[in-house]
Amino acid sequence: MRRVLRNLLVDAVFFLFAIVFTVLIADSVLPDDLSPAAEATENAVWLVACLAVFARRRWPVLIAAALIVAGTWLHLLTGPTLVALFTVAAHRPPRVTAWVTALAMAPAPLAVAQHLLDPEPDRFVRGIVYFLLVLGAVGWGLYTRSRRQLIASLRERAERAAIDARRQAREDMAREMHDVLAHRLSLLSVHAGALEFNPTAPPAEVRRAAAVIRESAHQALDDLRDVIGVLRSAGDTGRPQPVLTDLERLAEESRTAGTRVVLDQRVADPGAAPAAAGRTAYRIVQEALTNARKHAAGAPVTVTVRGGPGTGLTVEVGNPVRGGGAPGPIPGAGQGLIGLAERASLAGGRLEHHRSADRFTLTAWLPWPAAGGGP
Structure with a gap:
């Protein structure tokens, strides 16, 4: 029961992070000529993505892949995407994390080539920041996973030592x-x-x-x-x-x-x-x-x-x-x-x-x- 409450609290914190992050960057990422229907679609998908945070432990790879793909057309999914990438890195094997990270970083070469052909400094800087945030989320998740494994290993070693001590x-x-x-x-x-x-x-x-x-x-x-x-x-x-x-x-x-x-x-x-x-x-x-x-x-x-x-x-x-x-x-x-x-x-x-x-x-x-x- 205690673990369930702790997980709910962590999920709530990530949910608030996704919302606050989006509110802070919305003005800079949304196009000025966005139609009311498109804006409503952006907000609806963004809300669903934020709520998906509470299901991130059950389907981390599926949610991350869906958000990465949807993010190529929509503008408000960066916050939930970072949470999903962190979850994949923290709860899935490194090989799976590498594939999901590669999917998230796939647009990077295209963004660089587009900048060389048609320089847009603001857009290019936003792209660089996005990819740095992706790497940061993945790195934080890998660190969390390694720390959890270390703690589990130390706990197992301590339990084994206690069993050996009792047997001795x-x-x-x-x-x-x-x-x-x-x-x-x-x-x-x-x-x-x-x-x-x-x-x-x-x-x-x-x-x-x-x-x-x-x-x-x-x-x-x-x-x-x-x-x-x-x-x-x-x-x-x-x-x-x-x-x-x-x-x-x-x-x-x-x-x-x-x-x-x-x-x-x-x-x-x-x-x-x-x-x-x-x-x-x-x-x-x-x-x-x-x-x-x-x-x-x-x-x-x-x-x-x-x-x-x-x-x-x-x-x-x-x-x-x-x-x-x-x-x-x-x-x-x-x-x-x-x-x-x-x-x-x-x-x-x-x-x-x-x-x-x-x-x-x-x-x-x-x-x-x-x-x-x-x-």
Whole structure:
């Protein structure tokens, strides 16, 4: 509705332009010996041409061609003709505009030849002004068309960028959900499996395992609720993201679940690590511990973190291929290492993994600018 009103307003402005333009030039273009019948015909055709402005978007080429041809005999059609030429240039392809412009400029050579044979300065000047006005109307229309196309292109590019950003945000959230929930649920599975494997465990140990299961399930539900909230609102839950200093807490969680974790923290000031590098390092270690519980239950895991400003942050996680733990392997989607490689790449780093006959090693390098800052 808003666009319709805007178009009507623009058409009304062009209608007034055609009328005012004709009123201003009428005395100079109408012959003095014009008969009353001819004058009435001029006025009637001119009024119809002005009203045709309101149909210019539907039949721009037809209206322009008709006005150009009629203008070779009539004198008051310059204003509507300029509007029609502008519309053709603004709304039709350049090839069509070129043909219509050529039709409008066709009398130019004849006017020049006639002036050379029978010089009439006033008539010749009026012809020059007319052709300049034609070129001006066409040029303005071409400019309007190119500007409209540019705006449409920028809008389309912005919409595409917004769609890409939303898709990237959802991919990031899916990756985050995989890392967090896989860690929580693997802890839960380890303790539940331990209870199943050792049903005669002392009551105190059973209570402790049940408490860990309950806490892990509660945290998993909280994490899932946060993920769903972000997906719905496309915003931030406000929960703090993990940093490098949280690795000790992560290792302690795994120790509580029965995994022997040795954390070798060789970073002088972990709190100064860039947020992106610290968060990515945390998720890499988290996924590595989850994979160790899945595929080598009971095996000891060694986590080494070293580096600093200028040299980058190196994270290395290693564990034996086979563990000595109780429960069987925990099912997984097989996307963990792929997701970690993508996460490291997005952070500007790289990730490699190597499996020998008896050991699996995961190594990641993340950038740490010399200034000590980071994104």
